[in-house]
Amino acid sequence: MNLITADFILTCNDNFEIIKDGALVFEKEILEIGEKQTLLEKYPNAKRIDSPKNSVLLPGLINPHVHLEFSANTTTLHYGDFISWLNSVIGLRDDLLEKCNDALILDTLQAMLQTGTTSLGAISSFGKDLQACKKTPQRVVFFCEILGSRPDSVDILFEDFKSKLRHAQELEDERFFAAVSIHSPYSTHPILAKNALDIARKENYVVSTHFMESVAEREWLDSAKGDFYNFFSNFAPNARPLSNAMEYIELFANTHVLFTHCVQAKDEELKAISNMGGHITHCPVSNRLLGVGKLELKNLPNKEIFTLATDGLSSNISLNLWDEIRAFLFTHPKESLQSLAKLALQGVTKNAAKALKLECGVLSEGKNADFLLCTLPDKVATSEDVALQLILHVKTPEQIYIAGEKI
Ligand SMILES: [Zn+2]
Known part of the structure; x- marks a missing residue:
């Protein structure tokens, strides 16, 4: 079981929910997604993957x-x-x-x-x-x-x-x-x-x-x-x-x-x-x-x-x-x-x-653990700006995961 943290998580769900200081717990599939502190306490034995500064996690x-x-x-x-x-x-x-x-x-x-x-x-x-x-x-x-x-x-x-x-x-x-x-x-x-x-x-x-x-x-x-x-x-x-x-x-x-x-x-x-x-x-x-x-x-x-x-x-x-x-x-x-x-x-x-008809594309429990870890060149003022700044600045993600495996 793995736990990856990020400054922002773009779930890309129906409400385009963004989690600040978030974490994702995963194996082949996503087990849980939520706030970093809560999940670190709940899964103390998970293998922890720390992200660099100004990190953003989103679906592949x-x-x-x-x-x-x-x-x-x-x-x-x-x-x-x-x-x-x-x-x-x-x-x-x-x-x-x-x-x-x-x-x-x-x-x-x-x-x-x-x-x-x-x-x-x-x-x-x-x-x-x-x-x-x-x-x-x-x-x-x-x-x-x-x-x-x-x-x-x-x-x-x-x-x-x-x-x-x-x-x-x-x-x-x-x-x-x-x-x-x-x-x-x-x-x-x-x-x-x-x-x-x-x-x-x-x-x-x-x-x-x-x-x-x-x-x-x-x-x-x-x-x-x-x-x-x-x-x-x-x-x-x-x-x-x-x-x-x-x-x-x-x-x-x-x-x-x-x-x-x-x-x-x-x-x-x-x-x-x-x-x-x-x-x-x-x-x-x-x-x-x-x-x-x-x-x-x-x-x-x-x-x-x-x-x-x-x-x-x-x-x-x-x-x-x-x-x-x-x-x-x-x-x-x-x-x-x-x-x-x-x-x-x-x-x-x-x-x-x-x-x-693929079981991915959203970061939520039960979906395949296909996701990207990207980093932005500097801080983002509010969660509202993350999507746009990501689009403007990302050329290649830092890390890429398919079915929970790092590529
Ligand atoms: Zn065509």
Whole structure:
């Protein structure tokens, strides 16, 4: 049994409770959390871990949406406009995938871990990241992705998806979870989506999808016009959207689902997602680099469904969630800074854990002992300031624990 102390503990629970001069008692799971003096007296035999000055304890960070298979990209892809970027992905994908081997993905996961990401949702399009995700110490929700719009290819694509999912299922344990990703409404035939979602319902798997990322997607789904019309005309002369936005959302009824981006989603679509118990994943850096606009936070039906993620290095320069959170603060300059700091931290802890169905993300009794010990460069005047100062100053945590083990 261990007892770690800190000047401040950010529990990241529903009330964003902060404990000053706190302590956490843990083994593989958290046994108790509270005031330092009380717990030192109650657990005199626990192995004591003292923290340096100006220390802050918080849950390990959770990145619910990342594409590790594109980790070889740094300067290759074209940024600024969604369709130009998509064309560059299609044109240069094979080169990027060839450079992306197990070693590179493991290095990427290690870099994520060193910056405090102890759990992640990996969107796997090709299965190239399977072995690395199994080997890494982090908790991984491994989303096997399905896409394809040609009706004559549905059967073969579904068989391929089932085979990828089976490989992931065989590796499941307490840190690795198989899951399902439906790529997007513009790229995935509704029959494919429906078949894959039937499996997700039966197996109780978490589901992820991209939704309303760009104006091009909005125009295509609403009126079969815009940049996607030209894009699809290159492949098929009479291309039509596969479904409208609301029909697409309804496919996900009775699943445990994350809708990523939602930048161009309408209020009624956001409400429908919230009503079905879905989560929304915001990727501000990716959205900026692809020139698609930003999610309007005031349109969210409630803040509990909000999660924050980096997306992949195909549309980001960093998978460090602290970098993403800092970018998030600057993406929404009209919102209160203190409220944004809390929302961001809950978006990568409590809310993300709920979205991925993980037993972590909050420092409370019975949860997995996944947490970070960070230090600030100087004293913080009040508890109220801790979240914001942490976001502004932390680059890498001092100590990282997963299931009570120091990494
Ligand atoms: Zn994505």
